[in-house]
Amino acid sequence: MRRLVVIGIGMGPQHVTPEAAAALSSVDYVLSFVKGADDPLVAVRAQVCRRFGDVPLVVVPDPPRDRADPADYPAAVRDWHAARVAAYRQVLTERPGDVALLAWGDPSLYDSTLRLVDALAADGDVTVEVVAGISAPQLLAARHRVVLHEVGQPVHVTTGRRLREAVDAGQDNLVVMLNSTVRLDGLADWQVWYGANLGAPGEQLVAGRVSDVQAQLVAARERARAADGWVMDVLLLRRERP
Template structure:
C-alpha cells in the first residue's frame, strides 16, 4: 500500500504541478467528514471530481474542544481514533490513497503524524508534497514580508500567543484562532486575513488599537458568508 500526503492550498486553483502529477498515481482520496455542511470536505470532493477520483469520507471522531486541562492528551486521543478509522479503510481498499491537506502539511496539521502511526500497523510507503500555506497567502494578500531584515518570525497559535509575547517574541504569525484577544497590544501592528483565497475572504491591517473592532466585524462576516472561518494574522511590535 502507498499513501500520498498532498498539500492542497485552499482548493483546486492552488494545486501545484507536482501535486497534480501525484494525483494521477492515486486510486482514491481519504477525507475526514465532520458532518453536514463540511465545506472542507466539499473542496476536497471538487478536487477529486476534477481529477476523476473517488473520495472516501470517514466520519471524524469527536474531540474535546472546550479547552481541556490536558490539551495534548485530548489531541492524542483524537489522533488515535482517526488512525483506527483510516486503518480500516486502507485494509479494505489497499492500493494508493491520498490525503489532501488544507494548506500545507507542515503547519499545524496532524496528517503526517497520523500516517506515521498507520505505517507502524500496515505495510505502507508514504510521501509528502507541499502546498500553498496560509502564512504565504497572508503575506501575498497584504504585500508584506513576514519578518524584518535579518530577523526571525515566530509561528504560534492563539493558545500560545501570550506565552510567546511574554518570552520576548515581537514578530509573530498566529494561526488557529478560537478568539482574538489582543488586550495590552494596542500599539502593535496587525495584518489579518480570514478564509484566504475564497469567496468569503476578508482582510484588515493597521494599528491593533485602531482596527481591532474592524477585525472582529470582518471575522463575523466571513463566518456568516461561508458558514466557517479560518483566520491568521501577522502581529508585530512597534
C-alpha cells in the same frame, strides 16, 4: 506495498500545484474525515478531487474531540489522533489501492496529517510520499504585500492558544494561526496584518494598528464564516519600533 500520499492543497483547487495535481491523478482514491452531513470543507476537497483526475473521495466520520479547552490539551489531542488513526486504518484494511490525504495549506505547518500517517506507516505495508502546498502565512504575506520578518530578524510562528505566552517571552514579530477568537488585549500599539479564508470566496483582509482595527478583525472573521460556512484565519503581529 501501497502508496499513501499526503498532498498540500492550500485553500482549495486554485492553490493546487502541478506536482500536487499529478500526485492526485496517480492514486486510486482520496480519504477524508467529515464533520457532519453538511461539512463545507469536505465540499472543497470534493472539488479538488473532481478537478484533478476525478478521483473518488471516501469520507469517514471524524471521531469526537474535546474542544472545551481541556486541562490536559496535549492528551486530548493524542486521544483524538489515536481515534482518527483507527478510523483510517479500518478503511485501508477494507479498501485496497493507493490513497491520498489532502492537507489544508502545507502539511508541515499546524496540520496533524503527517502524524497520523506515521502511525499508519508503522504497520509496515505502506510507503509515504509528501507533496508540499501553499501555506497560510505565504498567502497572508502575498495578500498584504509584506515580508513576514524585518531585515535580519526572526519570525515566531505560534497559535492563538499560545499567543500570550509568546508575547510574555519577548517575541515581538509573530505569525499566529489556529485562532478560535481574536484576542489582542494589551497589544493596542502593535501592527497587525490579518487574513481570513484566504483564496476562498469569503476572503477578508484587515491591516493597521491593533487599537484602530480590533473591531474590524472580529467583524471580518464573522463575514468570512457567513460567506463560506467555515473560517480559517491567520495574522501577522509586530510590535511597533521606537
